Amino acid sequence: MADTSRFRCLSPLFQSLLFKDDDCPTNTSIEQKAVEESVLKCYRTFRSSLDIYPDMPFLDREMHTDFLTKGLQTLSSSYECLDSSRPWLCYWILHSLELLEVIIPEERALAIANFLGKCQDPEGGFGGGPMQFPHLAPTYAAVNALCILANVTNKVFDVINREKLYNYLMRMKTKEGAFKMHDGGEVDIRGVYCAVSVARLTNILTKELSDGVADFITRCQTYEGGFSGYPGLEAHGGYTFCGIAALVLLNHTERCDLRSLLRWTANRQTQLEGGFQGRTNKLVDGCYSFWQGATFPIVHMIMCTDDDDQNLSAERWMFHQEALQEYILICCQHSHGGLIDKPGKARDHYHTCYCLSGLSVAQHFIGGSLSNEIIIGNPQNRLRPVQPVYNLSLDSVMMAQKYFGSLKLPSGAANKC
């Protein structure tokens, strides 16, 4: 018999974690129960295969790598709906591959950089594809992708027109301290994070660019503790990551109510599934493994450095790292490669990227000089650790810092910092 005591999902009291609907069923509880049923099925199947394969669960690196490298080359026509997210596809795939420690050949790296250059607008910023208008989301994706490729050759950084990028970011900035996603586009906290992240990486974050931005972010923290996309809306995992990560990049973490943020984020891990939901009373989704999961290292870091909090653990984040790994490894691997939202869903590169990023956060505790690895299942499941604020490997962040750190501000920005 295999040793089942190692796994939370196989503990004897596991069934007691089923959703409690207090004899008051509603749409939310009915949908929740259906998901729990499908997740339990995965965990039961896992239980029976453990007798045959004692080093389960197993991250199928080979199949995921195959799915990713194929996507890096060609995609079927069903991807037409992502034709305005091609730099995203590059980033999702390259980041997944860097977590899996797959090496990119130099020729390939230069080809990707060249393609991203084709997506760059003559007036600055990157569009969703060649000859599309510049947009902050693909701009973030393109810059992140180039940071990863810089590990192969830092020639790729030549693609970025910093001066024009700065002008573009300034053009997107609104009076309320937020950013439009594009000319004539919508304003929300994603724009803030994307703008601040690329500005930091390329070392063009001036006072002029960051003025008033923390005010906007602060207005997005809701009564629940998480952040919303725009003031007044509901706290949400993706937007919460954008909010807190941007505050870190702006050096304004004092503007966040950390206590309520931590409570809300801790409560987003789902009792039975072990993964994260995006909002209160919503369903688990593999992608929130990162959006919510990354908030823990970020908050930990803030409380440690800003508040010198002695009560923090020196070994663990404040969520159940094993439970999240079990959910990702047992419920979110697609049988043909790639990772997914929840059992029964289709695979895609977005979920592959954020499931793997979340898995990495759950595997590695890194606090200053301290580090602690918790690897569920086969030891080869270990991924590279991520820098949670940018969602890049530590090396990729360093590449950008090394390259851009010594560069002067663009002339238009030089006297405005």
Place this chain on the structure above:
Amino acid sequence: MSECNVDDAASNEAWVPFKDRPEWRDLKPIPQDDGPDPVVQIAYSEQFREVYDYFRAIIAADEKSERALSLTKEAAELNPANYSVWNYRRNILQELNKDLKEELKYISQVIEDNPKNYQVWHHRRVIVEWLEDVTDELKFTEKILKEDAKNYHAWQHRQWCIQQFSLWDQELDYVDRLLKEDLRNNSAWNQRHFIIKNTTGYTDEIIKKELKYSQDFIRKAPNNESAWNYMKGVLQERKLFDFPGVLEFCHELYSKQIRSPFLIACMIDCYEEMLELGKPKKEETLQKATQLCNELAEEHDTLRREYWQYIARSLASKYGADVSGDS
């Protein structure tokens, strides 16, 4: 952030290739320039490729015409997430002074087919802004929310309309209806908070009313986090202790053997606040609070053991007699 099902193949009903469209003969299509060594290359259908080749051509020519307008429709249908298409379409609508009511009808249909897409909702918002007419907006968002009561884009649009055009009056009734249908609808609870905060504000009187409102829902379903979060949100600017009913309410449920983690967490918050305010019986309060943390960590909320143990340590080090700073 990526809302499309990549397993769905696009439909292709009676599409006329551009070579069979005489009205386009004068325009030279512009192929996409992916460079010499393309990556993440999508195997476009012939239709997709042609429509976008012509779309690039009209942008390059800065053409704002009827045919260009209908081309944006074709392009948007093939990929509703292409923000360049929607943006250019708006430029044409303005230039040609088109009937925006018609556009609103059109975008309604597109949103119904793609309710989770940023671009189509943004398009709608701009059209409403131009029209300065929100007659149908509440009804429309209600229709979308009927299909998915938590659609973030729909709520965002609704909040914008309410704020922009002062449509506050009936909204609490709507929220009330939604909560009666599903008391776990967190978007509806959030909307309640949004409305009150922007109208009457949380005055003493409103707080009392809202406490009762949320507590009635909590009694029905003590494990419903949304109602607990709202109840605490009501008191955000105040102290839980200013309204002594809160701790008593918790005690009442606790004495009925209810062990919802949200109940216990709320009790911990009450005790912590008493400690903060320097209320008497400090040691006893601290002991109660840390004991509840342990109860959660070991029994009722073991998934969050790390978190509750941290809260217990924090309370003990901040308010405990044996803290080094005190000696």
